Amino acid sequence: MDNQTKFMITCMLFAAICSSVSSAEWKATVVKSIDALVTCCVVVPCSFSHTGGNLPTSRLRGIWHEKDDKKSNIYHEDPTLMKESFEGRTKLVGLLGQNNCTLEITDVKDHDNGPFCFRVELVQTENNEPTKDMFSFVEDCVKLNMLTEPPKPTVIKPKTATLGEPYTVTCSVIHTCPTHVPKLTWNHDSAKVTVHHKDIKQGNWVTQSILTFIPEEKDDNREITCTAEFNGGLKSPETFTIHVKRIENYNHIIIPAVVGIGTALLFGIFCILMAKKIQEPYCRASKSRRNGKTLKVNFQKRPGSCSSQQLLQRGCPGEEVHGPLLGGGSSVLAAKRIAHLKSQQLPHNSSEPPTNL
Numbered sequence: 001m002d003n004q005t006k007f008m009i010t011c012m013l014f015a016a017i018c019s020s021v022s023s024a025e026w027k028a029t030v031v032k033s034i035d036a037l038v039t040c041c042v043v044v045p046c047s048f049s050h051t052g053g054n055l056p057t058s059r060l061r062g063i064w065h066e067k068d069d070k071k072s073n074i075y076h077e078d079p080t081l082m083k084e085s086f087e088g089r090t091k092l093v094g095l096l097g098q099n100n101c102t103l104e105i106t107d108v109k110d111h112d113n114g115p116f117c118f119r120v121e122l123v124q125t126e127n128n129e130p131t132k133d134m135f136s137f138v139e140d141c142v143k144l145n146m147l148t149e150p151p152k153p154t155v156i157k158p159k160t161a162t163l164g165e166p167y168t169v170t171c172s173v174i175h176t177c178p179t180h181v182p183k184l185t186w187n188h189d190s191a192k193v194t195v196h197h198k199d200i201k202q203g204n205w206v207t208q209s210i211l212t213f214i215p216e217e218k219d220d221n222r223e224i225t226c227t228a229e230f231n232g233g234l235k236s237p238e239t240f241t242i243h244v245k246r247i248e249n250y251n252h253i254i255i256p257a258v259v260g261i262g263t264a265l266l267f268g269i270f271c272i273l274m275a276k277k278i279q280e281p282y283c284r285a286s287k288s289r290r291n292g293k294t295l296k297v298n299f300q301k302r303p304g305s306c307s308s309q310q311l312l313q314r315g316c317p318g319e320e321v322h323g324p325l326l327g328g329g330s331s332v333l334a335a336k337r338i339a340h341l342k343s344q345q346l347p348h349n350s351s352e353p354p355t356n357l
Helices: 003-025 251-279 308-313 331-343
Strands: 027-030 033-037 042-044 046-049 060-066 069-075 090-092 103-105 116-122 134-147 154-156 167-175 183-186 193-199 205-213 222-229 235-242 283-285 289-291 294-296 299-301
Touching: 027 116, 027 134, 033 042, 046 116, 069 090, 154 235, 167 183, 167 222, 167 235, 183 205, 205 222
Parallel strands: 033 134
Antiparallel strands: 027 046, 042 103, 060 069, 060 116, 090 103, 116 134, 154 167, 167 205, 183 222, 193 205, 222 235, 283 299, 289 294
16 A cells, blocks of 8 residues: 555545544434414524634524525524514523523414424624534435324223222323413312423423312212313313212211111020029928917929919929928929818817827
8 A cells, every 4th residue: 555545545534533523512402393382472492502612692692484484584593684573472481501502482473383493503792793613514414293172181080989088180291381381270179289390301291290189979970071272372171070889888888787686696695594594483481380170381483483282282392392391302292281171170178189290
């Protein structure tokens, strides 16, 4: 390989390296496409890098223009250099000194579709004149997708609500204007509503409203609505019907059943004891005495026991007649002895002592 060939190869490598470094220094990151709601607003995220090193915002000039015409500015720090239809509707919401070129467009019109590109100029002189260091990122532009109807909120909820237990519903809506977030409202009076905002990238944001309440009987089959109100006045509602389930309570069955069973048991035990008490025969003879010729024996009984006649005739089965005259023994024997005494005729003057029983 001769020296001339080596020199050519070296030059080509050097040019490639320089080109790579240069392109890396002048670079913009802009979303290619983003939704924009007419009458609302849209924020186009944008970041960039340049060759001037670390410069303050005052030494940088940011411009947004139409891709096909670099002189047709939709944003410029000098309003006289802007398209009349965009005056007062555009501004930079990022700091150029932090390499942030994010653009906000308010009161979006149906013709604001773009594409739009970012241009940066380095201003290093006292008279605020731009230097030769300037760059338009025409390869990194954004196109707006015009929406004439607002997006509907998304409601996430349990299928049923339980009476007396906390019920939580989440209503969320996606938008592209974090500087003027949509307002989510409910038609349900509740003091507990939590709102969150989250960046889901590529210029899209989500706003969430979380409603928590305790369902009552009046809430059954009630329609609950979450309404998203966007900057510019457009509204979008989402409605669902809540079904309240009552907690199954078996106390009205269990308590009477327990009381009934308990009462029946107590009554059964009482009846058994009373039946046993009534079935027990009981006879008792009082203290005997002599009365002239006849020996009288008085008997006392309680309901269900044997009578005096039964005692005299056949005795009271299983019982004993007690008393000093009868001298103990079985009821049958006692009855026979009493019958024998009553059959005897004892004279008043008889000296013969009564027969000992």
